Amino acid sequence: MAILLCRVDDRLIHGQVVVGWGTQFGVDFISVVDDELSQSEWEQDLYRAGLPDHIDARFVGVERAADLIPTWAANIERGFVLTRDLATMRSLAEQGVLEDIEINLGGLHDAPGRRRVLPYLFLGVEDREELDRLRRTRVEVSAQDVPSARKIGLEELLELRSE
Amino acid sequence: MSNHEVQGILVGHGKLAEGMLNAIQEITGSREGLYPVDNQGLTPEALEERLSELTGEGPSVVFVDLPSGSCAFAARRLQHRRSEMALVCGVNLPLLLDFMFHRTLPLEEVIERLRSHVGISIEQPTDGDSAVPGR
Numbered sequence: 001m002a003i004l005l006c007r008v009d010d011r012l013i014h015g016q017v018v019v020g021w022g023t024q025f026g027v028d029f030i031s032v033v034d035d036e037l038s039q040s041e042w043e044q045d046l047y048r049a050g051l052p053d054h055i056d057a058r059f060v061g062v063e064r065a066a067d068l069i070p071t072w073a074a075n076i077e078r079g080f081v082l083t084r085d086l087a088t089m090r091s092l093a094e095q096g097v098l099e100d101i102e103i104n105l106g107g108l109h110d111a112p113g114r115r116r117v118l119p120y121l122f123l124g125v126e127d128r129e130e131l132d133r134l135r136r137t138r139v140e141v142s143a144q145d146v147p148s149a150r151k152i153g154l155e156e157l158l159e160l161r162s163e
Numbered sequence: 164m165s166n167h168e169v170q171g172i173l174v175g176h177g178k179l180a181e182g183m184l185n186a187i188q189e190i191t192g193s194r195e196g197l198y199p200v201d202n203q204g205l206t207p208e209a210l211e212e213r214l215s216e217l218t219g220e221g222p223s224v225v226f227v228d229l230p231s232g233s234c235a236f237a238a239r240r241l242q243h244r245r246s247e248m249a250l251v252c253g254v255n256l257p258l259l260l261d262f263m264f265h266r267t268l269p270l271e272e273v274i275e276r277l278r279s280h281v282g283i284s285i286e287q288p289t290d291g292d293s294a295v296p297g298r
Contacts, residue, residue, distance in 0.1 A: 010206050010207060011206075011207050011233040011236070012207075012236075013231065013236070014231065014232055014233035014236060015176055015229045015231060015232035015233065018229075018231040018232075019229065019231065042243065043240075046236065046239045046240060046243070047236065049230075049239065050229075050230045050231040050232075050235050050236060050239070050252075051231055052231070109204055109205060109206040109209070110204055110205075110206065110209075111206055119203075119204070120204075
């Protein structure tokens with residue numbers, strides 16, 4: 001399987017992903033699943049401008065991603081799949097295309113209605129509802145910002161007190 | 164502050180920005196015209212907004228550490244609506260010091276000066292000239 005990281009992170013492509021995880025895994029491509037970004041060429045250029053030449057960036061909407069993920073997973077190239085929010089990842093999980101792929105919660109930051117659960121994870125009521133729906137898909141979910149950090153499973157995460 | 168002065172914003176991971184400005188302060192006795200931004204805990208939108216407030220509408224240079232980091236992406240997004248803003252990736256102290264001493268020049272001249280700094284210096288002892296005693 002060549003989807004090595006399937007991550008929810010509101011920063012999408014950034015240092016932890018490219019340098020932290022990318023160097024660890026030797027990533028060939030990063031696929032961003034985002035309806036809005038898939039329609040915005042200038043924003044895609046902006047992300048490509050910051051990537052090393054050996055990493056290919058792809059931007060696809062949710063519907064297209066659901067078709068492509070099985071192909072990416074079977075491919076010899078090593079890739080990451082990123083979404084900026086839980087709803088997008090949950091949608092992919094509910095479509096059954098994330099079987100045997102673990103979802104990584106890597107960064108949801110402070111915003112109105114959210115409370116801090118981990119230094120890199122702030123959750124609001126809607127986020128918790130999305131996590132409940134993700135749990136029902138039986139896809140494995142855990143929180144871990146960088147490879148050296150401890151992986152926190154979904155059950156433990158939901159029991160952590162928010163501040 | 165004169166209208167011609169170029170604002171310098173330093174955005175880095177962890178405490179890099181504040182740390183580098185502390186070093187600038189120690190070396191020059193001043194950090195005027197340079198503002199640190201710490202990306203920790205900020206959404207991309209909040210980081211872009213913070214940069215927008217600090218750069219203002221006038222000429223500015225945003226210095227970041229990594230070209231593929233969230234700081235650089237936030238600056239690139241802002242650059243889309245700021246005609247007088249330059250982004251410098253791979254910040255280091257010589258670069259910041261040069262900027263500090265020349266930020267009263269027009270933005271284009273400031274950028275030309277910064278371009279001349281691109282590259283790194285690696286120095287090694289040559290054979291028979293080891294810098295390490297006993298080698």
